[in-house]
Amino acid sequence: MQATYSLENTAAPNENGTIEVKSTGADLCLHFAGRWAIGSLFPPFLEIRPLLPDTIKSISFNTTHLQTWDSRFLIILNDISEYAVKNDITLIVEGLPSGVQRLMVLSSASPEKAPVKPEEKSPSFLETVGNKTAHLIEDCSEILSFTGKISLSYFRLFSGKAQFLRSDFLYFLEECGPSALPIVSLISVLVGVILAFVGAVQLQLFGAEIYIANLVGLGMTREMGAMMAAIIMAGRTGAAFAAQLGTMQVNEEIDALQTMGIDPVDFLVLPRLSALLIMMPLLALWADLLGIGGGFLIAALTLDISIVEYYNQTINAVVLRHFGVGLFKAIIFGYLVAFSGCLRGMQCGRSASAVGTAATSAVVTAIVMIVVSDAVMTVIFKILKI
């Protein structure tokens, strides 16, 4: 007794996969033909299943007219196989291509035992606050600990015990100084221009245009020169320090230094920190001068102030102590930028994404520290009448 069912896709007959079901009593034979691959049309298992009554005893296959197959064919066979196991039907795979048979065996071979992944549940508000606080305390303690390590490292340097490469130090001096000049110059001139513009509008109301020189001169020397240079260096050099040290962490170079008995803080942090400490006041001084120049451009072009008037007014307003304040701040900012970059680099994890996180974190930490420390220093200088 033979019953025949067939199922075909007719949209594109040449590109189709077709199945014909022939049953002999309780034995069923599935005849596959055409293309059963990605890019061709063939019936899904949901349409094939009604043709497989659960009264059958065995399913066999005929693939004489099967032209092409790939993993999608395996998916259908896998569904048929699962159906057969569930309904206690014998599967006779001999009629399948040998490659398919091997892949079926391979896919059902005993797999690696997957550990149970702990379910991730979102923490409650209190848990989040607690975690953040604990993290903050831990971060503060790491900052203190790193500060201590740097102090010890400088102590070793001054007692002639710390070692780092002279070429490294010279390279970082160049990176933190001459290489940063173009961007620092551009930003400083523009900051001077902005300060002058903002001041000009207000001072014109009182006929006190000449005081634009005081505003720009004091603004640049005491605050903006050092701060803008520091923010540029945080984005440029601080991030680079974090990425360099982070990559070294990923490549186990820092582990190698430690096992060779070389202190990574001496070898890696000292040259970077020292270079920025030396270069930052010089950059700030350069930024001050260019900012004052930028202010003069606006004063000359929009307020008709001559270069002599502007110069005299600036000399009267800005005294050495103001430069001193700016340079002192620049040293502190330089330390904070290098410190943040090196700290985040040394804390970096072991993956590529951790390097990116370290670089971002270095910039954010540096900018926050710069602004906070600037506010504190400004208040202190005010109290001390400096």
Next chain:
Amino acid sequence: MQPQPLITVSNLTMAYGSFILQQDLNFTIRKGDIFVIMGDSGCGKSTLLRLMIGLKEPAAGSIHFHDTNFWDASEEQRNRIMRQCGILYQSSALFSSMTLAENVALPLRQHSNLAQSEIAELVSLKLRLVGLAGFDQFYPSEISGGMKKRAALARAIALDPEILFFDEPSAGLDPISASLLDNLILELRDSLKATIVLVTHDLASIFAIGSNSIFLDAESRTMIASGAPQTLLETTKNHKVKQFLTRGGTL
């Protein structure tokens, strides 16, 4: 009758700027081959692989896939050829921000218009084929080096490629994992009817699975031997090749 040529490399020169790494390379990879590229360190094995997978242009010569000259072909033709290639990188190169399932699904999403459910089924099948059933939702950082290689293999075979390229597949693996990977490569070659191009130093792998090979020499900057690894071992007169295949004479 020999199987048809799949990749034909003719008069190929590889260079970095004016530095010539290898020149006058001529060889043919036939359908069903497990073709091993051997050579001493720095001879340009991985660079040759980069040329064959379209990541670096040759300084001279040609690489034909079937009858198409890869580097003269249009962008569309090249993409079509590359869709027929699966690549397993030395470092596995799994995307760390994606789960294993997402990693394997990526080429399927990019190069097919299958429904989400079909992609999920195919991903599950590929991970089962490499023995990683149940690891779908794990991230690369949560599994071992050997498992990463197998997950990367699942991604390489996602589109049922005609050619599989392997760059140092057993590097960093213990002998058991390396042997498991060798068996898996053999099994996939036989079942998927794929052709395999392999860059490796691992002698055990070379002799276990290699059906054809070439030997690149860093000193003379050209190919100094070719043939089945076992035949090379038995017949080569070249001292360097002999030394390489006998691990400096200790085998």
